[in-house]
Amino acid sequence: MQDFARRKRQAAQPSFTVYPIPAIIDVSPMPISLQEFPHPDSPYRLNGVGEPPILSSTPAIVNALRDATGLALGRVPVRPDDIALAAPRA
Numbered sequence: 001m002q003d004f005a006r007r008k009r010q011a012a013q014p015s016f017t018v019y020p021i022p023a024i025i026d027v028s029p030m031p032i033s034l035q036e037f038p039h040p041d042s043p044y045r046l047n048g049v050g051e052p053p054i055l056s057s058t059p060a061i062v063n064a065l066r067d068a069t070g071l072a073l074g075r076v077p078v079r080p081d082d083i084a085l086a087a088p089r090a
Contacts, residue, residue, distance in 0.1 A: 005012035038045035058076055066073055071086040 039047045062073055062076060062078060065071070065078055065083070069083055069086075071083060073082060073086060075082070
């Protein structure tokens with residue numbers, strides 16, 4: 001959904017008003033439970049809630065696709081055409 005399209009090294013979208021950014025309505029319902037465990041090495045013994053899963057999931061999925069297909073996938077989101085038309089890794 002968050003594909004940053006380029007044409008001739010320029011952004012294809014004229015502005016961020018037409019750039020599709022996911023909203024809360026685009027997320028499937030999920031159960032959430034809050035558990036508080038102070039972190040001894042963090043300021044105020046707190047950690048961010050959303051950053052760790054966001055930072056690691058995309059690279060993990062792309063690496064799994066690379067391992068499964070043997071393709072040199074160099075962008076996200078990975079689309080079916082990226083897999084069908086990609087060149088194998090050297």
